[in-house]
Amino acid sequence: MNYIISVIIPCYNAENTIKRAINSVINQSFGFDNIELILYDDASTDNTPNIISDYADKYPNVVSIFSKNNSGHPSKGRNIGVQHSHSDYIMFLDNDDEYHEDLCKNLYEELISQNADYVSCGYINMDEINNHVMNVPYFKDYITEEFDDKIIFDSSNAIYFENRIIWNCIFKKDIISQNNLFFPESDYYEDIFFSTKYMVFVNKAIYLKNYFGLYRHVRNDSLSNSFDMDALNNLLDVTINLFEDIKGYGFNNSLIFKGEIYEFFTRIYIQNLDKSSKQDIISFLRRLKKFEEDIKFNTSLGFIFNFINYFILKEHFEISLFCFKILGKIYRSNFLRKIYRKLIK
Amino acid sequence: MFKISIIIPIYNAEKYLKNTIESVIRQSMGFENIELLLIDDNSKDNSKNIIQEYSRKYQNIIPFFSKDNHGTACYGRNVGIENASSEYVMFLDNDDVLDEEICEKLYDLIIEENADLSCCNRLIDDGKSQVSYSFNKNKTAGKNYLILENDDVVTFNNILVHGKLFKKSVLIKNNLRFHEDKTSEDFIFCTECYLHFKKIVYLDEYNGYVWNIVDSSISHTNDAYLIGNIDASRYLYNELKKANKDQFAPKIFKFTLSVIFRYCFTLRSSQDIKKVLKKLYDFEDELNFSIEKDLLYINIINFFVIRRKFTIATILIKIMGAMTRNNFIKNIYRKIGAS
Numbered sequence: 001m002n003y004i005i006s007v008i009i010p011c012y013n014a015e016n017t018i019k020r021a022i023n024s025v026i027n028q029s030f031g032f033d034n035i036e037l038i039l040y041d042d043a044s045t046d047n048t049p050n051i052i053s054d055y056a057d058k059y060p061n062v063v064s065i066f067s068k069n070n071s072g073h074p075s076k077g078r079n080i081g082v083q084h085s086h087s088d089y090i091m092f093l094d095n096d097d098e099y100h101e102d103l104c105k106n107l108y109e110e111l112i113s114q115n116a117d118y119v120s121c122g123y124i125n126m127d128e129i130n131n132h133v134m135n136v137p138y139f140k141d142y143i144t145e146e147f148d149d150k151i152i153f154d155s156s157n158a159i160y161f162e163n164r165i166i167w168n169c170i171f172k173k174d175i176i177s178q179n180n181l182f183f184p185e186s187d188y189y190e191d192i193f194f195s196t197k198y199m200v201f202v203n204k205a206i207y208l209k210n211y212f213g214l215y216r217h218v219r220n221d222s223l224s225n226s227f228d229m230d231a232l233n234n235l236l237d238v239t240i241n242l243f244e245d246i247k248g249y250g251f252n253n254s255l256i257f258k259g260e261i262y263e264f265f266t267r268i269y270i271q272n273l274d275k276s277s278k279q280d281i282i283s284f285l286r287r288l289k290k291f292e293e294d295i296k297f298n299t300s301l302g303f304i305f306n307f308i309n310y311f312i313l314k315e316h317f318e319i320s321l322f323c324f325k326i327l328g329k330i331y332r333s334n335f336l337r338k339i340y341r342k343l344i345k
Numbered sequence: 346m347f348k349i350s351i352i353i354p355i356y357n358a359e360k361y362l363k364n365t366i367e368s369v370i371r372q373s374m375g376f377e378n379i380e381l382l383l384i385d386d387n388s389k390d391n392s393k394n395i396i397q398e399y400s401r402k403y404q405n406i407i408p409f410f411s412k413d414n415h416g417t418a419c420y421g422r423n424v425g426i427e428n429a430s431s432e433y434v435m436f437l438d439n440d441d442v443l444d445e446e447i448c449e450k451l452y453d454l455i456i457e458e459n460a461d462l463s464c465c466n467r468l469i470d471d472g473k474s475q476v477s478y479s480f481n482k483n484k485t486a487g488k489n490y491l492i493l494e495n496d497d498v499v500t501f502n503n504i505l506v507h508g509k510l511f512k513k514s515v516l517i518k519n520n521l522r523f524h525e526d527k528t529s530e531d532f533i534f535c536t537e538c539y540l541h542f543k544k545i546v547y548l549d550e551y552n553g554y555v556w557n558i559v560d561s562s563i564s565h566t567n568d569a570y571l572i573g574n575i576d577a578s579r580y581l582y583n584e585l586k587k588a589n590k591d592q593f594a595p596k597i598f599k600f601t602l603s604v605i606f607r608y609c610f611t612l613r614s615s616q617d618i619k620k621v622l623k624k625l626y627d628f629e630d631e632l633n634f635s636i637e638k639d640l641l642y643i644n645i646i647n648f649f650v651i652r653r654k655f656t657i658a659t660i661l662i663k664i665m666g667a668m669t670r671n672n673f674i675k676n677i678y679r680k681i682g683a684s
Contacts, residue, residue, distance in 0.1 A: 245397065
């Protein structure tokens with residue numbers, strides 16, 4: 001029996017949230033019997049495997065895969081999910097998040113009616129305090145056509161549509177298989193790696209700008225504590241790998257990687273730089289400089305980062321490090337942060 | 346920064362591609378002096394991965410991937426011309442190999458003589474043996490290479506793209522590119538180049554390029570190829586007229602004519618042969634000159650072609666074809682020592 005869409009959820013120790021995620025797929029207005037739900041358990045140690053088994057027993061279109069060893073990343077579950085899927089269209093969901101009930105229907109119908117290779121929409125970040133409505137960024141010079149409800153990107157523009165998350169969009173399985181696309185098993189950026197490479201082969205991408213189809217449950221401990229120099233170097237490795245893979249396609253790599261470089265800068269000053277050795281930080285900055293040269297980076301990062309980047313490119317790493325430390329202090333001081341915000345505005 | 350850019354257009358070449366690339370890396374000139382451009386025309390086999398592998402390993406290997414297939418190697422060669430960063434460019438097909446010394450030899454020669462083109466001979470490799478193919482029998486005293494200048498350039502009958510080092514600035518300045526919509530693009534490209542080159546040096550005793558014809562995708566033994574050749578000649582004749590160099594047409598097309606007849610020998614069907622001869626007649630009719638022919642058999646056959654006696658000409662071609670295929674007769678022919 002062939003299904004229209006496969007939804008793949010990699011699961012790990014998610015007993016508190018997994019039912020919410022799964023139910024949001026079952027409640028799809030698209031019709032759950034058109035969906036193949038693939039649940040990959042990455043050797044959870046809590047009650048997640050039992051929950052998965054219950055759903056698999058109850059519904060014939062729920063496929064459960066249990067791994068004996070924990071791989072440490074959601075990538076493996078996604079890759080295996082794609083291999084096992086029986087549908088032509090693929091969507092992903094993380095075990096913390098949930099779909100809006102019309103997500104599958106809206107994405108699928110748009111894809112088919114427009115003969116597109118990729119459709120995505122906005123999403124909502126929900127943390128403990130607020131809901132933030134998120135629009136997907138894109139470079140305004142690279143739109144093919146804009147309507148009231150959607151924006152279309154053609155073959156040469158699709159790569160500049162910067163939706164790097166993978167849960168608010170629909171993919172075509174044949175593009176994934178024919179080009180051997182996969183999620184690398186790394187701590188970070190595995191979704192950016194996958195979706196950027198996918199966009200290389202897209203002839204038509206659509207962004208439903210007024211529809212917000214995904215609820216992301218964001219935890220507040222994300223950025224500041226979990227990043228150290230090892231993590232930053234890992235991030236840079238994935239970014240360099242991605243560049244090596246797409247550099248032959250003649251894109252404006254300066255634009256494509258602008259977001260990543262901006263994020264590197266942000267992550268550097270946010271972490272507590274006193275915890276890392278100066279040598280480690282400078283080695284990282286040196287690698288970053290080489291990467292910028294390789295991609296011929298020539299885009300603006302904003303006044304302050306441009307200023308710091310000037311010193312990095314001239315190999316005055318000590319000065320740039322000093323600037324990062326100042327930024328870090330501003331970030332961590334409420335008083336200074338308020339002044340900083342007033343100055344920026 | 347780099348002395349030479351080598352351009353390889355690639356399509357479904359997984360079988361031989363590594364060998365081809367390795368022959369560039371092995372160059373006696375030093376691979377660090379070479380920029381290697383690998384242009385993939387949307388291959389469906391493992392070629393893309395091979396390209397990725399090499400371009401990650403070497404900084405001077407530049408990959409180009411296309412989302413669409415363009416059908417001929419012209420696309421890749423043109424992308425190469427436009428993106429090469431060195432002063433001199435060389436073209437390599439994705440299943441051929443370069444001799445280890447070709448870059449060093451051709452580069453030193455083109456620099457020393459300040460030429461627009463330096464070239465050598467190629468070996469034909471059919472998987473069993475290698476046969477050298479040389480274009481010129483004349484020797485220049487004192488040197489092991491020939492210098493051709495001014496009017497000698499345009500009648501240089503070496504119309505292959507293999508085994509040549511081109512001065513890129515002349516190509517760019519005169520907008521010389523491979524025509525994607527035509528067959529016999531090598532013939533057209535070289536002849537158009539010769540209209541704009543002032544000095545060529547030809548290392549005529551050196552085999553620098555090995556042409557692999559084992560799985561060759563291009564068939565030289567069908568009538569469509571030969572008709573394409575004639576159409577290309579017609580196009581070139583018009584270009585010659587525009588450049589006021591049509592006085593050289595007889596010499597230039599002499600070689601083309603002998604090539605066409607020789608390939609006609611390999612055609613089996615009388616219908617195909619007649620088709621080619623009719624096209625040839627149309628072409629010769631248009632020219633207001635007669636092509637120089639110094640080979641006896643060409644004279645005889647062409648005598649009937651220009652009088653529209655296609656049947657007789659076809660019979661003669663079939664006889665000659667059979668003779669060239671018959672070893673016994675070939676030996677006698679060789680002993681008599683034909684020209």
